[in-house]
Amino acid sequence: MSGNRRGARGPSSGKKTKSPTLSTKPWRGKVPPEVRTPYRDLPTPVAGPPAIDTVAVSPREMYGSDLPPQGYVPFYRTQSIATTLVTAVPTGSFYEIVMEEVPSGTGLLLYDVQYKWLEDNTDPLDPQALSEMQSQQAINGTITVDLMADGVPSNNNEQKLYDPYSATTEVRRGWATLNTNLLLFGNSPSVLYIRQGQTLTARFYHNRTPGNVPTALYLSLKGYSVPYTNFQKVQSKTRTP
Numbered sequence: 538m539s540g541n542r543r544g545a546r547g548p549s550s551g552k553k554t555k556s557p558t559l560s561t562k563p564w565r566g567k568v569p570p571e572v573r574t575p576y577r578d579l580p581t582p583v584a585g586p587p588a589i590d591t592v593a594v595s596p597r598e599m600y601g602s603d604l605p606p607q608g609y610v611p612f613y614r615t616q617s618i619a620t621t622l623v624t625a626v627p628t629g630s631f632y633e634i635v636m637e638e639v640p641s642g643t644g645l646l647l648y649d650v651q652y653k654w655l656e657d658n659t660d661p662l663d664p665q666a667l668s669e670m671q672s673q674q675a676i677n678g679t680i681t682v683d684l685m686a687d688g689v690p691s692n693n694n695e696q697k698l699y700d701p702y703s704a705t706t707e708v709r710r711g712w713a714t715l716n717t718n719l720l721l722f723g724n725s726p727s728v729l730y731i732r733q734g735q736t737l738t739a740r741f742y743h744n745r746t747p748g749n750v751p752t753a754l755y756l757s758l759k760g761y762s763v764p765y766t767n768f769q770k771v772q773s774k775t776r777t778p
Contacts, residue, residue: 608764612645615757616739617655617667620750623680623741630743633685636758637737644768645731649759650719652682652712654751670751672716677701679747681711682756683740684729691729691737702745711742730772733765 614636623632639645654674655667675681678698684691696713699706712719720727731737739756763771 605761606767608767609646609761610763612647612760612762613758615755617753617755618741620654620680620752620754623743623754624746624750626743628743628745632741632743633738634741635736635738636684636756637731639731639733639735639737641733642765643733643762644765645729645737645760645762646768646771647729647731647758647760648718648720648726649757650684650712650729651717651755651757652719653715653755653757655753655755657752667753669716670749672714674749674751675713675715675747678707678709678713679745680754681709681713681742681744682754683711683742684756684758685738685740686731686735688738691731700745702748707744709742709744711740728760730768732768 616634616636618632618634626632637645652675654670656670657667658664659668660666676698677700678696679700681696683694690710694711696709696711697706698709698713720729737758741754
């Protein structure tokens with residue numbers, strides 16, 4: 538018999554082969570010119586001043602630029618009343634509450650006015666807890682609200698609202714949108730100027746009793762109270778000639 542054995546890959550050469558092994562030594566050969574080393578060979582910035590003038594600003598300065606001037610005291614007033622106080626007056630009339638009597642020597646700058654309808658019995662653990670109703674609940678003009686300064690509306694606010702109950706469109710005074718800042722007009726911030734000595738009241742118009750009567754009506758005011766000299770300076774800067 539022959540000493541050679543024929544396997545599946547053909548006749549054996551009679552020589553033993555070794556499997557290649559991986560080297561653990563780093564390769565220090567010459568890198569071909571077309572290979573770029575990471576984080577190297579990057580373009581060097583052009584020397585000289587930047588093309589655009591820049592000024593270093595610290596976070597503290599950026600934060601401080603948004604703060605109100607000294608003397609501006611945060612002002613917050615809120616009041617809620619039972620809706621039955623409004624629905625008890627005749628349809629077509631109104632019910633008023635005093636929000637603030639501005640003292641002499643002080644002016645008010647109001648940046649945020651919000652009107653809400655509140656209902657109870659929505660929390661099974663606390664039936665007396667009040668929660669906000671939907672933002673468009675009053676958009677048919679049933680009970681609207683106006684902010685008055687010495688009996689005069691503080692803004693020119695009039696709406697033509699469709700009422701499905703009577704299938705007619707009626708002109709209504711006051712705001713009907715709920716749960717939002719009612720002073721957001723356009724792209725510029727809006728402010729209500731309330732002078733010293735003025736009485737600020739909320740006027741609720743009973744145009745029609747809502748089908749789903751809220752438990753309470755709620756109005757909140759946010760802004761700043763300032764010394765009247767500062768108040769006059771703000772007015773003179775923002776008043777158009």
